[in-house]
Amino acid sequence: MKLKDKVAIVTGAASGMGKAIAELYGREGCKVIAADLNLQGAEETVQSITNNRGTAKAIKVNITELEDIENMIDAAVSEFGTLDILVNNAGIMDGMEAAGDVDDKKWDLIFDVNTKGVMRAIRKAIPIFLEKGNGNIINTASTGGLNGAHAGAAYVASKHAVVGLTKNTGFMYAKEGIRCNAIAPGGVATNITSSVSDFNQFGASRTQLAQAVMPRVGQPEEIAQVALFLASDESSFVNGTVITADAGWTAAF
Numbered sequence: 001m002k003l004k005d006k007v008a009i010v011t012g013a014a015s016g017m018g019k020a021i022a023e024l025y026g027r028e029g030c031k032v033i034a035a036d037l038n039l040q041g042a043e044e045t046v047q048s049i050t051n052n053r054g055t056a057k058a059i060k061v062n063i064t065e066l067e068d069i070e071n072m073i074d075a076a077v078s079e080f081g082t083l084d085i086l087v088n089n090a091g092i093m094d095g096m097e098a099a100g101d102v103d104d105k106k107w108d109l110i111f112d113v114n115t116k117g118v119m120r121a122i123r124k125a126i127p128i129f130l131e132k133g134n135g136n137i138i139n140t141a142s143t144g145g146l147n148g149a150h151a152g153a154a155y156v157a158s159k160h161a162v163v164g165l166t167k168n169t170g171f172m173y174a175k176e177g178i179r180c181n182a183i184a185p186g187g188v189a190t191n192i193t194s195s196v197s198d199f200n201q202f203g204a205s206r207t208q209l210a211q212a213v214m215p216r217v218g219q220p221e222e223i224a225q226v227a228l229f230l231a232s233d234e235s236s237f238v239n240g241t242v243i244t245a246d247a248g249w250t251a252a253f
Helices: 016-027 039-051 066-080 104-132 153-172 201-211 220-231
Strands: 007-011 031-036 055-060 085-088 135-140 178-185 242-245
Touching (some): 007 066, 016 031, 016 055, 039 055, 085 220, 104 178, 135 153, 153 178, 178 220, 220 242
Parallel strands (some): 085 135, 178 242
């Protein structure tokens, strides 16, 4: 077991990549806090972990609320005694709006979830990691955080910010035994677009140009394997970087 006796928080753990990461961590001996706004989904993830003789606890977390994020970190410590791995996976998609069409409300919501929530969780976890002398942060970025053609202006900007935050955090705390890396998935079969009711026609038509050269859609379990590598000692020399997992999609650009 690569994560035996470790304690991890996984946000967005009710479905998709977060669920796959939480379940894989559980199979690898990790005690998991499965955090999600969808408590029922998080509890189903926990049931899956415990059915495989793992240990996990579900917590309802609204990633836009500071109190929820801080309670999430505190819950890991109170329930399992410490925190070793923080996986900032929760995220939402925009409606493919270009800059000329995005409104302030949409912009603020995307950044509150995708960027500010990541920062707040890191900020709360850092003192724990500093006291321990080690810690591991894994952020879910996106290929949209590396280029401009994969989503709307708000989502792309928010994920670029996650990439910058990842690199800065990895550098700042490198001598303190704290690692911070990100995964940039390409198209993955998740429900991230389920909350989008009205795609912007202009923006969507532009992103289709990039989507046309996508080799294939990935599975959440494939991203979970990358998250396991980054959480394990096998990646001990990997810090402040972004691993792209997209079947070669962005190699075309």
